[in-house]
Amino acid sequence: MIPSDPIVLGAVAVIALLVLLTLVSRLRGPSGEAKESKRAHDAAQERDPPVEIGETYEFGVTELTDHHSGEEVAVGKVEGFVLFTEDIPGDVGKGDVIRAKVLSFNDGRTSADATFVTKA
Structure with a gap:
């Protein structure tokens, strides 16, 4: 029907x-x-990471996001390589330039975790 x-x-x-x-x-x-x-x-x-564990790098924050650790992290890039930076102070925001120390790479070495050192 x-x-x-x-x-x-x-x-x-x-x-x-x-x-x-x-x-x-x-x-x-x-x-x-x-x-x-x-x-x-x-x-x-397919490429080697442009950063090394233990070294400090300066970069712009492209976004703030929740990381798998459960805390908010700053995301930025060094030569196109993504860094997730933890322990960021509350006054860090998108567009800020920060320095962070690389702690470890992810399994595929396509990004790394870092810890906040200072605002640049």
Whole structure:
């Protein structure tokens, strides 16, 4: 039985359109941003890190985020290499330039954990 109520027909049309859009977006694959992130990650795995454990580096904070440790960390890059910096004071924010000491690399050596030393 085909519904004849215009409201029901409209609702069915909207649902069908949403399903179609969802299918099309899934068939198209990852976004350009996701593809670029994957390329950068792959390239990082193929090169030696530009930082060394125990050394201190200066860089700009690109964002503050919750790290797997559960605390807020400052994120920044040294020559495109990501550093997650812990023990940041409350007045450190996005755009600040800080110095941090590298503590360890992640398993794939595509990023490192560091500890805050000072604001630059």
